[in-house]
Amino acid sequence: xxxxxxxxxxxxxxxxxxxxxxxxxxxxxxxxxxxxxxxxxxxxxxxxxxxxxxxxxxxxxxxxxxxxxxxxxxxxxxxxxxxxxxxxxxxxxxxxxxxxxxxxxxxxxxxxxxxxxxxxxxxxxxxxxxxxxxxxxxxxxxxxxxxxxxxxxxxxxxxxxxxxxxxxxxxxxxxxxxxxxxxxxxxxxxxxxxxxxxxxxxxxxxxxxxxxxxxxxxxxxxxxxxxxxxxxxxxxxxxxxxxxxxxxxxxxxxxxxxxxxxxxxxxxxxxxxxxxxxxxxxxxxxxxxxxxxxxxxxxxxxxxxxxxxxxxxxxxxxxxxxxxxxxxxxxxxxxxxxxxxxxxxxx
Amino acid sequence: xxxxxxxxxxxxxxxxxxxxxxxxxxxxxxxxxxxxxxxxxxxxxxxxxxxxxxxxxxxxxxxxxxxxxxxxxxxxxxxxxxxxxxxxxxxxxxxxx
Numbered sequence: 001x002x003x004x005x006x007x008x009x010x011x012x013x014x015x016x017x018x019x020x021x022x023x024x025x026x027x028x029x030x031x032x033x034x035x036x037x038x039x040x041x042x043x044x045x046x047x048x049x050x051x052x053x054x055x056x057x058x059x060x061x062x063x064x065x066x067x068x069x070x071x072x073x074x075x076x077x078x079x080x081x082x083x084x085x086x087x088x089x090x091x092x093x094x095x096x097x098x099x100x101x102x103x104x105x106x107x108x109x110x111x112x113x114x115x116x117x118x119x120x121x122x123x124x125x126x127x128x129x130x131x132x133x134x135x136x137x138x139x140x141x142x143x144x145x146x147x148x149x150x151x152x153x154x155x156x157x158x159x160x161x162x163x164x165x166x167x168x169x170x171x172x173x174x175x176x177x178x179x180x181x182x183x184x185x186x187x188x189x190x191x192x193x194x195x196x197x198x199x200x201x202x203x204x205x206x207x208x209x210x211x212x213x214x215x216x217x218x219x220x221x222x223x224x225x226x227x228x229x230x231x232x233x234x235x236x237x238x239x240x241x242x243x244x245x246x247x248x249x250x251x252x253x254x255x256x257x258x259x260x261x262x263x264x265x266x267x268x269x270x271x272x273x274x275x276x277x278x279x280x281x282x283x284x285x286x287x288x289x290x291x292x293x294x295x296x297x298x299x300x301x302x303x304x305x306x307x308x309x310x311x312x313x314x315x316x317x318x319x320x321x322x323x324x325x326x327x328x329x330x331x332x333x334x335x336x337x338x339x340x341x342x343x344x345x346x347x
Numbered sequence: 348x349x350x351x352x353x354x355x356x357x358x359x360x361x362x363x364x365x366x367x368x369x370x371x372x373x374x375x376x377x378x379x380x381x382x383x384x385x386x387x388x389x390x391x392x393x394x395x396x397x398x399x400x401x402x403x404x405x406x407x408x409x410x411x412x413x414x415x416x417x418x419x420x421x422x423x424x425x426x427x428x429x430x431x432x433x434x435x436x437x438x439x440x441x442x443x444x
Contacts, residue, residue: 015369015378024364026378069362071371071378099360099371121358123376 019251023293025283028065029074029254029265032058032089035082038105039142040128042169042211044266044321045078046203052257055085057275061255062093064279072099072123076265078257081108087116099123103167106153107146114153118160124191125157126165131177132184140174154188164190169198170221171211182226194234196221197332200321202268212332218339246316249292253283263292266317267326295327302329312337351435353401353424354394359432363390370432379430384409388423392433394440398424 019026034047053061062073073093080086081104093100100120106127109117117125127150131137137147157164166185170178178194185192196213200206213221227233249263256262259274261282271289272282283289295316297304303314312333319330355361361370366383368390381389387408391401402420406413427433434440 015380018364018367018380019369022364024362024369026362026369069364069369071360071362071369097360099373099376121373123371123373 016247016251020247023284024251025065025068025070025253027072027074027252028070029076029252030058030061031076031078031255031257031265032080032086033078033083034257036077036079036105037082037107037143038079038146041140041142042171042198042208044199044201044208046201046205048258050258053259053274055088057259058085058089059092061259061274061279062089062096062098064274066096066098068280068283070098072101074101074103076103079108080104081113087120090120090122094120101126103128104153105141105146105150106157107143107149109153109156111156114156114160114162117157118162122162124163124165126167126193127154127157129154129166129168129181129184130171131174132180133177136174136177140171154184154190158188158190164188166190166192167195168192169195170213170217171198172213172217173211175213175217175221178221179224179226192230192233194221194227196234196336197315197318199266199318202266202321204321204324206322215335215339218336222340246314248316249289261286263289264317266315267320269320269326292326300327306334306337308334308337308341311341348421348424348435349397349399349402351398351437352394352439353392353396353398354434354436354440355389355392356431356434361389372430372432374431379432385423388420389427389432392424394436398435 033052034045065073075090080102083089090100090102100122102117102122102125104125104127129137129147129150130140132147134147138144154164154166166181168174168178168181182192196218198208198212200209221227221234248267252264254262254265255274261271261274261279262268263271269288271286274282303309303312306312313336314333315330316326318333319328320326322328322330322332358373359370361368363386366386368381368386370379370381370389372379384405387405388401391404398421402413402416405411405416405420424433428435
């Protein structure tokens with residue numbers, strides 16, 4: 001029988017438990033393309049010699065995701081606006097009652113696109129800004145004038161009252177400007193998020209890791225009241241739930257531009273191709289996925305015994321890309337956890 | 348309030364998994380999980396039913412006393428209206444899911 005509203009609504013953690021226990025892929029990261037008009041130095045993506053999904057193939061994927069009760073679609077790239085059919089796809093997803101988030105560099109957004117995005121009512125549009133200094137930002141994107149275009153997109157989207165988040169991977173060459181990005185976000189009424197963990201490329205190339213910020217910068221970031229006061233302001237790990245090492249593959253997954261299902265965008269274990277199999281079959285029967293789902297924190301030989309576990313945002317994707325083993329130890333996660341725990345101040 | 352028509356906010360994305368609804372509220376991006384009775388109330392809000400119809404439906408489906416159903420349904424619908432998941436209107440609405 002009906003109960004008081006406070007008990008009818010269940011906590012967010014209950015939603016996670018419900019979707020994990022019933023294997024509902026509630027969050028899906030849908031990479032629409034690997035084409036991009038920028039050449040970001042730290043980008044983890046690798047272009048493969050395969051055909052990307054067509055409009056109709058993506059719509060079929062979205063239909064299949066709807067049948068499996070997926071609810072939130074993160075459209076990402078490459079650059080999503082490199083696809084001429086972006087609105088065709090996203091409006092179709094909206095018709096099927098999905099909540100939509102859009103990750104973009106913003107450089108291809110004009111007023112017409114901003115107005116059409118506003119009609120789409122996305123949960124949020126997230127735009128990457130590396131620095132407010134054009135020399136720094138453009139040197140990272142490899143394209144002169146890209147900062148100006150991205151800032152213009154932020155203003156256009158704001159004028160259409162679209163919820164925004166500015167995302168900033170922090171590296172050695174853009175760290176010093178992060179506070180100006182916070183000020184910009186506040187002026188725009190946007191959220192902001194910094195990521196101090198540059199990751200290896202999906203093909204294992206670790207040459208980009210030399211761009212990661214070091215101890216001194218990380219301490220400054222973690223001690224910053226603007227970061228500490230805002231839980232959402234720094235990327236965390238995969239979200240440890242009920243003894244799981246991460247929720248990837250349990251209630252979330254990623255589909256790359258070639259139609260391959262993965263547990264997560266940065267955990268490139270191919271679970272199956274949607275050109276050869278349907279999503280339901282891959283999601284329910286993939287041996288690799290079932291193996292991943294059986295992993296518990298206690299299976300992580302090193303991490304489960306680590307004294308820093310409570311303050312570690314361990315990411316299996318990062319561990320995989322760094323070591324080739326999802327059960328392995330990400331040196332970067334260890335490094336951040338040590339600083340986070342304050343141990344550095346006593347050593 | 349009993350004669351008001353109830354509809355879902357068309358901006359709400361949701362799924363009903365077995366007998367429990369998961370609702371995504373666009374303003375905060377939060378997911379909410381409704382219990383089975385609350386899910387029936389939410390699903391019944393199709394723009395064509397009045398509050399009193401939904402109370403009747405709950406009494407019928409869950410075999411509960413009308414007085415209790417009346418009180419709890421009103422509280423719950425008010426709460427969902429406050430959370431912008433449901434909309435009350437004096438006339439039937441076209442939108443329904």
